[in-house]
Amino acid sequence: MMQLCIARLMLWKQHVLSYLFWLWLPLIGTLLFVPFIEDVSDEFLVPIGIVLEEETELAQQLYQTIAQADTVNVEQFEEQEAISRLNRNQLDSVYLIREGYQERIEHGEQRYLVEAYYTEHSIAYPYVKEMVTSTILADTGKVKAASAVVGLAEAHQQSDKWNSDEILATAEQLYQASSILSTDLTISGEDRPIAEHDEPKLYWLVWVLLSTLSTLFLFDWIITEKSQHVRLRFQYMKVSYRCFLLNSLMMMLIILLLVDGLTFLVLNVYRGEQLSILTLFSYRVTIAVFSFLLAMIWKNRYFYQATAISFVLWLTLINSSFKIEGEAYQLIQSVMPLNPLRAFLNDHASWRGLMLVVIGLALWYAKEGGFYARNKGSN
Amino acid sequence: MLEIREVTKKYGRKHVLDRINFQIMRGEVVGLIGENGAGKSTLLQILATLMSPTSGQVLLYQQPYHKHIKQVRKKIGYVPQDIALWEQLSVKDNMVFFEKLSWVNRTEQQLKQICTDMQLNQWKEKVKNLSGGMKRKLNLAISLIHEPELLLLDEPTVGIDLKSRVEINAYLKELSKQKGTIIIYTSHDMSEIKELCDRALIIGDDPFYHDILNQ
Ligand SMILES: Nc1ncnc2c1ncn2[C@@H]1O[C@H](COP(=O)(O)OP(=O)(O)OP(=O)(O)O)[C@@H](O)[C@H]1O
Numbered sequence A: 001m002m003q004l005c006i007a008r009l010m011l012w013k014q015h016v017l018s019y020l021f022w023l024w025l026p027l028i029g030t031l032l033f034v035p036f037i038e039d040v041s042d043e044f045l046v047p048i049g050i051v052l053e054e055e056t057e058l059a060q061q062l063y064q065t066i067a068q069a070d071t072v073n074v075e076q077f078e079e080q081e082a083i084s085r086l087n088r089n090q091l092d093s094v095y096l097i098r099e100g101y102q103e104r105i106e107h108g109e110q111r112y113l114v115e116a117y118y119t120e121h122s123i124a125y126p127y128v129k130e131m132v133t134s135t136i137l138a139d140t141g142k143v144k145a146a147s148a149v150v151g152l153a154e155a156h157q158q159s160d161k162w163n164s165d166e167i168l169a170t171a172e173q174l175y176q177a178s179s180i181l182s183t184d185l186t187i188s189g190e191d192r193p194i195a196e197h198d199e200p201k202l203y204w205l206v207w208v209l210l211s212t213l214s215t216l217f218l219f220d221w222i223i224t225e226k227s228q229h230v231r232l233r234f235q236y237m238k239v240s241y242r243c244f245l246l247n248s249l250m251m252m253l254i255i256l257l258l259v260d261g262l263t264f265l266v267l268n269v270y271r272g273e274q275l276s277i278l279t280l281f282s283y284r285v286t287i288a289v290f291s292f293l294l295a296m297i298w299k300n301r302y303f304y305q306a307t308a309i310s311f312v313l314w315l316t317l318i319n320s321s322f323k324i325e326g327e328a329y330q331l332i333q334s335v336m337p338l339n340p341l342r343a344f345l346n347d348h349a350s351w352r353g354l355m356l357v358v359i360g361l362a363l364w365y366a367k368e369g370g371f372y373a374r375n376k377g378s379n
Numbered sequence B: 001m002l003e004i005r006e007v008t009k010k011y012g013r014k015h016v017l018d019r020i021n022f023q024i025m026r027g028e029v030v031g032l033i034g035e036n037g038a039g040k041s042t043l044l045q046i047l048a049t050l051m052s053p054t055s056g057q058v059l060l061y062q063q064p065y066h067k068h069i070k071q072v073r074k075k076i077g078y079v080p081q082d083i084a085l086w087e088q089l090s091v092k093d094n095m096v097f098f099e100k101l102s103w104v105n106r107t108e109q110q111l112k113q114i115c116t117d118m119q120l121n122q123w124k125e126k127v128k129n130l131s132g133g134m135k136r137k138l139n140l141a142i143s144l145i146h147e148p149e150l151l152l153l154d155e156p157t158v159g160i161d162l163k164s165r166v167e168i169n170a171y172l173k174e175l176s177k178q179k180g181t182i183i184i185y186t187s188h189d190m191s192e193i194k195e196l197c198d199r200a201l202i203i204g205d206d207p208f209y210h211d212i213l214n215q
C-alpha cells in the first residue's frame, strides 16, 4: 500500500506545479474573484424603475425598502421615461407610487396602492410584489390594528359579554386578502417565479464552478498514462494496473478532501458563508470519481479538456441564468432538475449522484478485470 | 525447464502456430527465427502469459500456465518489442518505481548495479533524453529487477548500434550462465543468433531458414 503511494507520487512529482495550481485554484480564485464580482455586482442586479408621485414619509419608506433589496438595482424616473425604458428592455419592471399614497393607507385602504408595469421578460416582478405587499400590509396593519382595538374596547364597555362573532368578523377584516398592487397595467406577460436560489451563496457558487473545472483537470493524467505501453509491465507486478489506478484515485481524494477541509474553514468560518461539510464532501467525492471515470473513457487529452471546459461553462450558464431572457430562460429552467449543482447550492448532500458514480466505478473495475481476461484469451 | 506441448494458435480461421512442441533447459539461450508474420511474437506472447493458446499447454518448471498463472508470472521477465518506460522519469526513478511494485525488495545500489552491468551509466538522466540503445537497455533492465527464471525478449536489439548490441548480448550470455535463466529471444539477425544462442528454433515452414541454419 505504502509502496503503491510512493510509486504514484513519483509519477505525480513530475507535474507538481500544475497539480498545486489546480488544487488551490478554487479557494484562491474564489477569495480573489468574489469581492471583485461584488464590487461590480450592481451591473448584475435586476434594474427596476420607481415613479414617486409624492414625497410623504410612507412613500419614502416604501421606496427605501425596495431599494435596499439585494437582488434589484432601483432607480427613480418620471412615468414616461420609465415606460419608454421598459419598452427598450432597459428596465425589468416599473412601479408607480401614486399621489395620495400615504393618505389612503391612513384611511385603511389596501387595494391598488401601487401600480406596476412589467413585460413577459420581467423577473423581478413577483419578488418586488411580495416586498411591496408586505410593506404596505405592515403599514396598514398598524392603522387597522389600532382602530380595531379601539372598536373592540368600546363594544366591550357597552355590553358585558364579548361577542365572539364580532371579534371573528373583525379579525377576518384584518386578515382579508388584499390586492395591494394593481396589475392591470401589464404590458404583456404572466407571472414567473424568480430564480430558485434568489440569494445565491456567491462564494460557494464560484468555488463549486472552479473546483469542478480543477477536479476535471486534476485527473487528465489518466488519459495519457493509460494508453502507454508501460502499462503492460503491470502484468508482472504485485498489483494490477486497475488496483494501482484505484489506489491513486483514493490518494487524490484524500488530498482533495484535505484542501476542502481548509476551504470549509476559510469560507464557512472566516467568510461566514454557511454550507454543511456533508454537502461539501459528498460533492467532492462525486465530482472526483466522475472525473476519474470520464478520463478512463476519453482517449484524447485535448478532447477531454475541451469537454471539461464546455461542461463547466454549461454549469456556469445554468447557474447564473437569471440574466437570460425569453425562450433561452425557459429552456434552461426546464433542465434545472438535471442541474448537477442544484443539490450543492441548496446545501443538500447529493446521495443520488454519489451512488451513480460509485456504481460507475464498480462497473469500471469489473470491466477492467475483463479487459485482462479477454486480452489473455484471444488478442 | 520450459515445456511447450502441442501449442496451436488461431486468429479466427487463420492458423498462426500449428502444434508446436519443444523443451528448453535451465540456462539455455534459444533464438526464434522465421519470416515476417510466421508467429514469433505470437509465440513469445503466449510464453509471456499475455495470451493463451487456442489449444496445447505450456509448463514452466512443471507448473502449467493455465493453473498457476500468478506464480508463473512472478518468474517471467518480458521485454516487449515496444519500449515500455516512463518517459518523463529518470533512469533511476524508472527502476525504483518498478521495484516498488515488484514482488521483491532491492536496494538502490542493487538496482544501479543492474544498469551498470549492461553499461547503462546515465543513472540520473530522464528517459526521454536517452538514445534508442540506452532506452532498450533500460527496457531490459526493468524486466530483470525480480531476477526472472524465464526471460523473453522480442527483437531486443533492433535499431541499436553495434557496441550496445554487443554489450546487451554479453550481458544476456552472462546471465544465463550465472543465474541459469532461460532466455528466449527473436531476431532477424542470423549472425547474432549464431553468436549468442545455444540453439535456434524455426517458426513456420519456410525451407529457406532451415538451409541457413544448417550452413
Ligand atoms: N491480434 C491479431 N489478430 C489477427 N491476426 C493477428 C493478430 N496478431 C498477429 N496476427 C497475425 O498473426 C501472424 C503472426 O504474427 P506475429 O506478429 O506473431 O509474426 P512475427 O513472426 O512476429 O512477425 P515479424 O517478424 O514481422 O515480427 C501474422 O500474419 C499476423 O498478421
Ligand SMILES: [Mg+2]
Pocket (backbone or CB within 6 Å): B040, B041, B042
Ligand atoms: Mg514480431
